[in-house]
Amino acid sequence: MRTVLVLMDTLNRRYLKTYDENAVGITPNIDRFSRDCVIYDSHYIGSAPCMPARRDIFTGRMQFLERGWGGIEPFDITLPQVLRENGVYTHITTDHTHYFEIGGENYCDLFNTWDYHRGQEFDAWVSSVRQPWVDPEGYGRKSPQYLLNRSRFLTEEEFPTPKTFRSACDWAEDNRGCDDFFLMVESFYPHEPFDCPEEYLRMYHDTYEGREFNWSSYAPVTEPPDAVAHLEKCYLATLTMTDRWFGRFIDSLKKNGLYEDTLIILTTDHGHMLGEHGFTGKNFMHAYNEMAHIPLMMKRPGKENRGKRVTQLTQNIDLMPTILEHHNCRIPERVKGISLVKTMDGRAEAREQVIYGWFGRAVNVCDGKYVYFRAPKSLENQPLHQYCGIPSTVWRYFGEEYAEEIEMGRYLSYTRYPVYKIPIKKPEDYSGDIAFVSESQLFDQEEDYYQMHPLKDEKLEMIMCKKLVRGMKEAEAPQEQYIRLGVDSL
Numbered sequence: 001m002r003t004v005l006v007l008m009d010t011l012n013r014r015y016l017k018t019y020d021e022n023a024v025g026i027t028p029n030i031d032r033f034s035r036d037c038v039i040y041d042s043h044y045i046g047s048a049p050c051m052p053a054r055r056d057i058f059t060g061r062m063q064f065l066e067r068g069w070g071g072i073e074p075f076d077i078t079l080p081q082v083l084r085e086n087g088v089y090t091h092i093t094t095d096h097t098h099y100f101e102i103g104g105e106n107y108c109d110l111f112n113t114w115d116y117h118r119g120q121e122f123d124a125w126v127s128s129v130r131q132p133w134v135d136p137e138g139y140g141r142k143s144p145q146y147l148l149n150r151s152r153f154l155t156e157e158e159f160p161t162p163k164t165f166r167s168a169c170d171w172a173e174d175n176r177g178c179d180d181f182f183l184m185v186e187s188f189y190p191h192e193p194f195d196c197p198e199e200y201l202r203m204y205h206d207t208y209e210g211r212e213f214n215w216s217s218y219a220p221v222t223e224p225p226d227a228v229a230h231l232e233k234c235y236l237a238t239l240t241m242t243d244r245w246f247g248r249f250i251d252s253l254k255k256n257g258l259y260e261d262t263l264i265i266l267t268t269d270h271g272h273m274l275g276e277h278g279f280t281g282k283n284f285m286h287a288y289n290e291m292a293h294i295p296l297m298m299k300r301p302g303k304e305n306r307g308k309r310v311t312q313l314t315q316n317i318d319l320m321p322t323i324l325e326h327h328n329c330r331i332p333e334r335v336k337g338i339s340l341v342k343t344m345d346g347r348a349e350a351r352e353q354v355i356y357g358w359f360g361r362a363v364n365v366c367d368g369k370y371v372y373f374r375a376p377k378s379l380e381n382q383p384l385h386q387y388c389g390i391p392s393t394v395w396r397y398f399g400e401e402y403a404e405e406i407e408m409g410r411y412l413s414y415t416r417y418p419v420y421k422i423p424i425k426k427p428e429d430y431s432g433d434i435a436f437v438s439e440s441q442l443f444d445q446e447e448d449y450y451q452m453h454p455l456k457d458e459k460l461e462m463i464m465c466k467k468l469v470r471g472m473k474e475a476e477a478p479q480e481q482y483i484r485l486g487v488d489s490l
Helices: 028-034 050-059 079-085 144-150 160-174 198-202 225-255 316-326 340-345 458-474 479-485
Strands: 002-008 038-040 089-094 113-116 181-187 263-267 279-281 296-299 354-358 363-366 370-374 385-388 407-409 419-423 441-444
Touching: 002 225, 002 316, 028 225, 028 263, 028 296, 050 079, 050 316, 079 089, 079 181, 079 316, 089 160, 160 181, 160 225, 181 225, 198 225, 263 316, 316 340, 354 458, 363 458, 370 458, 441 458, 458 479
Parallel strands: 002 181, 002 263, 089 113, 089 181
Antiparallel strands: 038 296, 263 296, 354 363, 363 370, 370 441, 385 419, 407 419
């Protein structure tokens, strides 16, 4: 048995013709691949953003109700671990820089082997005491470190994502004829900064001549409309470059006899706002469909079920049990995901709801027809704690300022491993000010997909609240989350 998982960071569903025939994204290789796949039409994130989403994938559980950004915990039972215990060789090739920063511990070390291609975002790679000049007039985020790294990308082939896919092609060639492996190919693109050779931007007829803007502000839109339109085209250009190299990888699998009889999965961790609802970026606003409703395409061995579309609710926590079942491995009891093989074959009951979100912000529920964003009951956003064995988060360790208040105990119901219980009081520990998620919102998914017209229906809101609580109980959420959201009496 063979499995290939391709994870493209920030792959926006709305730009793919697989999901919308009028989509503007130029992605001929994803389009071609999708015709061999089962397409999941109701696939959602679990935990977001980057590292929480990956822990979901690696453990088959949602982490956002118990902690935010962090690494693999000592008590986690992981997909690569179970596969290796069952004799399956595992390899990851990636340019995702967060794996190699504080807060991204232990993910790649789970594999037999790993390969990393440097230079994305804030990757501390190119060293220079003399820092590059950063245009203060430009829009959006800036990084002197990225400008240093960017100086090494003189040709398209030298960008980190092309290097990642090229290394995957080489791996396929080196392992031609082999079986019993799990290959994870993880592309940081089309994540920001949306940066690629000019030829891809020309494909979208970009004529913008204003201030630099290829990195989202993570804030309400204040830039002029032409700048926001340019940002979107920068994203699309980066997507098209990524698609080109994905196509080369698929061709390599075919050339080396590793395509037809291999389970191949393409998905993402989350989407990205590019002006919709008046925002660019992610994390701080409600989990609108632009970010939460994500693509999933799965090619099964042979030609079985090609072209089939699955409408029942699925999430990225379902990937672990799917891959384990494909490799005839026992699925650990603590896994909360549902095998998509069972879903496809009609052996699994359809979910009544999925829940998803960011740590410490709104908790969201979708039942297929309605979407409900449940806001914290007050701006104090309490009670709230992080539960972890390794007290790290993005780029730092946290909790020292609360040293006298930190406790340790067996607080997580699914493990006897003692964990830290760290009080969370600062907005930066839950993705910033919760003002943008301070109001609960209810939408009709069928009538108002882009979530422009919130409903006012107390009876329906109560129904969705009960579904939210049911989903939280299934996920084994800490009791304080019910109190924080004001649903503890349901």
